[in-house]
Amino acid sequence: MIRMTGVKKAFGDNRVLQGMDLHIPRGSSMVIIGGSGTGKSVALKCILGLIQPDAGTIMVDGKPAGKGDRDAFLARFGMLFQGGALFDSLPVWQNVAFRLLRGSLARPQDEAREVAIEKLRRVGLKPEVADLLPAELSGGMQKRVGLARAIAAEPEIIFFDEPTTGLDPIMAGVINDLIREIVTEMGATAMTITHDMTSVRAIADNVAMLHDGVIQWTGPVADMDNSGDPYLDQFIHGRAEGPIEAVR
Amino acid sequence: MNPMNSTMNALAALGRSVMYALARMGRMAIFGFSAFSHMVRPPYYPREFANALLNIGWLSLPVVGLTAVFTGGALALQIYSGGARFNAEAVVPQIVAIGMVRELGPVLVGLMIAARVTSSIAAEIATMKVTEQIDALVTLSTHPMKYLVAPRVLAALITVPVLVGVGDIIGIAGGYVVAVQNLGFNAAAYLQNTVDFLEINDVTSSLAKGAVFGVIAALMGCYYGMDSGRGAQGVGRATKGSVETAAILILAANFVLTGVFFSI
Numbered sequence: 001m002i003r004m005t006g007v008k009k010a011f012g013d014n015r016v017l018q019g020m021d022l023h024i025p026r027g028s029s030m031v032i033i034g035g036s037g038t039g040k041s042v043a044l045k046c047i048l049g050l051i052q053p054d055a056g057t058i059m060v061d062g063k064p065a066g067k068g069d070r071d072a073f074l075a076r077f078g079m080l081f082q083g084g085a086l087f088d089s090l091p092v093w094q095n096v097a098f099r100l101l102r103g104s105l106a107r108p109q110d111e112a113r114e115v116a117i118e119k120l121r122r123v124g125l126k127p128e129v130a131d132l133l134p135a136e137l138s139g140g141m142q143k144r145v146g147l148a149r150a151i152a153a154e155p156e157i158i159f160f161d162e163p164t165t166g167l168d169p170i171m172a173g174v175i176n177d178l179i180r181e182i183v184t185e186m187g188a189t190a191m192t193i194t195h196d197m198t199s200v201r202a203i204a205d206n207v208a209m210l211h212d213g214v215i216q217w218t219g220p221v222a223d224m225d226n227s228g229d230p231y232l233d234q235f236i237h238g239r240a241e242g243p244i245e246a247v248r
Numbered sequence: 249m250n251p252m253n254s255t256m257n258a259l260a261a262l263g264r265s266v267m268y269a270l271a272r273m274g275r276m277a278i279f280g281f282s283a284f285s286h287m288v289r290p291p292y293y294p295r296e297f298a299n300a301l302l303n304i305g306w307l308s309l310p311v312v313g314l315t316a317v318f319t320g321g322a323l324a325l326q327i328y329s330g331g332a333r334f335n336a337e338a339v340v341p342q343i344v345a346i347g348m349v350r351e352l353g354p355v356l357v358g359l360m361i362a363a364r365v366t367s368s369i370a371a372e373i374a375t376m377k378v379t380e381q382i383d384a385l386v387t388l389s390t391h392p393m394k395y396l397v398a399p400r401v402l403a404a405l406i407t408v409p410v411l412v413g414v415g416d417i418i419g420i421a422g423g424y425v426v427a428v429q430n431l432g433f434n435a436a437a438y439l440q441n442t443v444d445f446l447e448i449n450d451v452t453s454s455l456a457k458g459a460v461f462g463v464i465a466a467l468m469g470c471y472y473g474m475d476s477g478r479g480a481q482g483v484g485r486a487t488k489g490s491v492e493t494a495a496i497l498i499l500a501a502n503f504v505l506t507g508v509f510f511s512i
């Protein structure tokens with residue numbers, strides 16, 4: 001469904017992606033792991049066209065991403081941003097229902113509000129939260145509102161940038177289950193970035209590790225523990241010693 | 249160091265900054281065209297537009313009124329004491345009217361809008377940029393030019409001329425109060441003089457200037473906001489740059505428009 005080939009991106013002298021190849025089959029859940037600052041968020045933004053790659057191709061459904069009708073293209077995606085990126089001038093429910101209140105997917109206001117409250121419930125938030133402003137929520141609550149917004153219009157392809165960072169273990173479990181459910185029940189294609197190895201095992205069909213601007217290892221989650229790849233081993237066991245330098 | 253070399257270096261640096269400024273002007277112009285082209289193509293965002301009308305127009309009234317009333321009052325005092333030097337105290341109503349309507353009304357309102365509206369638009373949009381809210385808008389199939397820029401620019405285009413009109417009237421009223429209360433002018437005669445003296449061209453030029461200044465103020469806020477660098481520093485720079493540029497462009501546009509309206 002999504003195929004990245006030789007994707008390169010540099011910011012000035014900072015060569016972030018240096019030929020990234022990755023394939024995500026339809027209806028599967030891909031988890032990207034990798035050190036902080038290796039370009040995982042940049043890779044997601046390249047697929048969405050928020051950042052223009054310097055080289056390489058990105059195909060979605062066999063068609064190059066970023067060509068053709070951009071609205072139709074983006075309407076298929078949902079994205080949870082690492083920082084939440086909630087609109088701070090709008091109350092929570094209007095954030096969640098943003099897509100349902102305007103544009104091609106617009107619905108009546110009370111219907112949109114109902115959908116928003118239902119999605120908030122799925123991420124473990126009470127209906128009372130709906131009328132608060134994002135600034136009145138805790139960090140973890142903001143993250144979950146961002147998640148509710150990403151899934152509100154039931155997109156085919158969903159990107160989650162660190163969905164469980166900043167959540168307590170129980171809530172992290174709820175979110176992991178939710179992501180799994182969206183993939184298995186709704187048949188969505190998911191791409192998740194996470195640093196949490198419990199999440200990786202709970203969410204992933206396939207795992208890819210980004211290191212030094214390329215995919216260092218990729219394969220089914222079951223093969224992750226005996227991959228024989230020293231980089232991956234060091235990463236999943238969180239060892240300070242190994243081929244990956246601790247200071248980057 | 250070789251003097252020839254250092255001259256060349258200085259020239260090269262000058263050339264670079266000129267090129268940089270020209271490139272920026274070009275980007276601003278393209279941004280302006282794009283803002284107007286998004287204004288006339290759907291989807292439209294009426295709620296955003298209503299908000300912008302409120303923020304740019306209605307909520308600016310107190311600032312505009314206070315600026316105008318004090319300026320009109322001071323103008324009356326100045327003209328009275330200045331006119332006294334050649335026995336021309338009687339021209340107070342005419343000069344206050346013409347000074348306010350043709351020049352001070354639009355310019356002061358324009359500058360106050362640059363201070364109040366440009367800065368807040370730039371800071372708001374820059375913060376949205378820095379916190380990835382602009383990216384989030386895009387992923388939610390909403391064009392930032394349509395959702396953020398077009399409503400604000402259109403609202404400024406409509407409301408700032410009205411603000412200028414209100415400022416003109418309040419400024420004249422300020423002059424009137426000072427003249428009647430402190431300088432011994434006859435109330436009815438003052439008003440009669442003002443009305444008789446002003447020409448329609450004075451008023452249209454005033455409102456036209458207001459429209460142009462409004463567009464400049466809103467566009468610069470949006471441009472610098474969208475162009476913001478990363479972090480809190482980026483937001484600060486964007487805000488400062490937007491107000492500086494808007495103020496200078498407003499004064500420059502005022503000079504050009506005054507030439508266009510009154511030199512022939």
Ligand SMILES: Nc1ncnc2c1ncn2[C@@H]1O[C@H](COP(=O)(O)OP(=O)(O)OP(=O)(O)O)[C@@H](O)[C@H]1O
Nearest residue numbers: 011014016034035036037038039040041042043082
């Ligand atoms: N808009 C940008 N402009 C300049 N540099 C950028 C930009 N976005 C990202 N970078 C740089 O790209 C590199 C990768 O950033 P990215 O956010 O993708 O990291 P990440 O892998 O998501 O890390 P983390 O796990 O900490 O979120 C960093 O060095 C960052 O400084």
Ligand SMILES: [Mg+2]
Nearest residue numbers: 040041082161
């Ligand atoms: Mg990241």
